[in-house]
Amino acid sequence: MAKVRILPDRVANQIAAGEVIERPAAVVKELVENALDAGATRIEVEFRHGGRSLMRIEDNGSGMTRDDALLALERHATSKIAEAADLDRLHTFGFRGEALPSIASVSRFELQTRVTDSDVGTEILINGGKFVHVRDCGRPVGTRMEVTHLFNSVPARRKFLKTDATEAAHIVHCVRLYALASPQVAFTLIEDGRVIFRSPECSTLAERVTEIFGQQIAESLIAIDSVEPGLKLSGLIGRPGVGRATRHEMIVFVNGRPVDSRTLNYALIESYHESLPKGRYPLAFVFFECDPAAVDVNVHPAKREVRFRSEPQVRSFVIRSVLQRLREVGAPVVPVVEAQAIRPGAEATLPSGLAPLVVPAPVPRFFAATSPAPIRAALVVPVAITVPQSPVASELSNRDARPEISMTSWRFIGLAHGSYALFETSAGLVLLDRRAAHERIWFDRLVAQFASGAVTSQRLLLPIPLELDPIAAALLIDRTKFLGSHGFEIGEFGRNFFRIEAVPTWMEPADAEPFVRDVLGALRDGRLPENNLALAREELARIAAAKAIRLPAAPAEVALRALVAELFATRTPLTSPSGRPTFIELNHGELARRFQK
């Protein structure tokens, strides 16, 4: 039996390296963090062969003295914290003092550094954890670290590396993250001698996003800036309706540190619950700031995860902020068709003699319908936010956040493929999806109708038979009253057999059966919570809006204009209730670009 012994430093470092340095990108991450912690304003990252053969990180930060540099290569040596309590007030990226010795133990590691006060720099070379030399060198102020032959001393780890392209992608992603986190720092990234991106010091995050992700993404973002005592959310989020199939462009920083936070990610996804279809993820480059004491970054060895002291508080703050912002931009270009826009209540305050000159007939009515809402909003918001498992994006909340309406006129051009109405606008061209627009209008109408309690139901001459499986039947019996109060009369007509005897007046009898089946499906998924009437009604309206629509084959121009006017009288005209965009706009720039003008 072997004797218990303390491991030599070199072995211990290699073990630590196994946790911290899992792949080349982790080296880049640690060293870029160090550069940022050293106050650099210019960072250059170069790598070759996916980081396997070379990674070089050079900065113009404060640098280190020779003694510090030597000490930094010892385990648990750091300048960033001094005592355990400092962990609660971390303002730096690093703090464990593990990175350098770990990297040095699994590669050929060369460090050059100089501080302002010193005339010469220090060069240290370590190979596979073995000290090779320390000597003077000439270099500007700052630090340069070169990592070559990564994992030479741990062949097992080397075998587990993916292809160069994959590893390179991880490094690029990593550098992008830090570049986003610090727009005020100039970044250069070089792969195999080729510049991947070079971004000068940017004054804003938006500029940095444009530099790195391109103009197109930058254009589909809107700024967000929201502060509450102890919490701050800033950065850029995608416009409603702009989504991605993956989460890769949902980037979250907590106190400047790029992290993968379930709490924040889910809060973001949930905020877009009605601005994006299911299964699509929003774009986001957001900075979440809070008291360092309220967040624990010491969870994951690579600090990729964080934990909040009060998750529900963070969550509801983020959702509130994002929703508010999304609603504000809900209607950026509102075409009150060829007419002056009317603010709610404007009509009432105008002297009656003046009103007819500017008030177009069809518009005011729709506003009238939305005006009593703010009172209810106050009641609903807190309920919705504190129920954690329910989708928080309550349609009923925040009605008063209606954006001011701008005045643009849309000229109708024609109808394409029966489903897309084409309009000429001052900003370019608009393609309107009739179905999505109708769904939005119906949804709002139904939600209002449900809320007002004025549901009329049409009794049917020929009741519609409905045969269900036992589970669905039990669910239906359970919720007959709920459905009854929304216009459906459903009678039991034998074992697992029902008859729909009345439907709401707005529904075609033929739609009743599929609708009830959909509702039962939603019930099974728990999307119609029994204890939250507002949410249940909303879901009911969502299902109904998707079903209720019969589009006339050849609508008149007047009808389409009315449709647009009605759409923009809704609270969130940009998306359908299921989150698809209602229209897309091709602006002049886009058109000119396509025609290569």
Add this chain to the structure above:
Amino acid sequence: MKFKINRDHFANGLAQVLNVVGSKATMPILSNVLIEAEKDQISLSTTNLDLGIRCKIKAEVKETGSVTLPVKRLATIVRELPSVDVTFDGAPNHQVKLTSGGSTFKIMGIGKEEFPPLPEFGDEKAYTLEQSELISMLRSVSYAQSTDETRYILNGVYFNFRDEKLTLVATDGRRLALIAKEMEVPTACAGAIILPAKTVSELNRLLDKGSKVKINFNERRAAFQIATDKDTSGLIDHVYLYSKVVEGNYPNYQQVVPKETHQRIKLERELLLQCVHRAQLVCSEKSNSVKIKISSNLLEIFAASSDFGEAHESMAIGYSGPDLQVAFNPAFLMDPLKALTKDEVFFEVKDEVSPGVFKTLESFICVIMPVRMN
């Protein structure tokens, strides 16, 4: 082929067949009219495969033959020709020369061979009716057809020849209209069809051109021979309308019609129509219903919409039963009142969940399901 024809007769004939053209771009022949010149007459046929029409017009035929031409364009040209006398001259290459006064048109046609022939009927079930009677029966019920394409069974009028009577029925699941006429129905000829809405509207247009109409049908198709003896602008013989029928089982309408009468009120049709019409002016898409309140010798109609206002109508009636209240979709009340021609109708009601029923003395019934406010 060659014939001389009166412009207005030709235009009238084309107008009869104009509505039935195919929409399928795959068969351009379906947007053509087949013109066949026979002795002293020409016949015009169009079809969209589901529906076909043929009419005959008198003409001075010099040379028999046939050709097909685009019907919409041809009809427009013929209508606008300068002179009443028109010469139609077809060349073997399907090019047609149309001369009238100082104008000459050359029109490219397609050969007759590609035109799908209209099926002729043999020994199917056959009935002969008065045109005026059939049209008034159709008008009494056709508004109740469903327009919702997902319930295609209801997209038509049900013709039921059984029990010594012909019954016409239409319903959209919320109201049902029915009218019956006694006639001789031999057992061998009993049967029923669902005539599609499009055919019903064509029939509505074509009927009343003469005295008799002959119906032939089997379970897949129906044909109408509409006599044109009252027509004065060139139509001769009869207009032949062929149609596929909606295949499927029509709902059992008999069980829907209430068997017993609770409160029967005699009403002046025009007056009730006007009252309902005025009341519904305040209705909106959101609240589309009118409430009918019946008390001793008084019928009141209420309508209201939250975003507009309210209406109240009252009319004197002869009634001495208990007070009643029931609400309906106003359109459902107005449709039968508009379609009927009798001055008096009977309205039967029971309570707020039971249907309202309009009846006349000539075996007309319209059952309307109420709406309810929660």
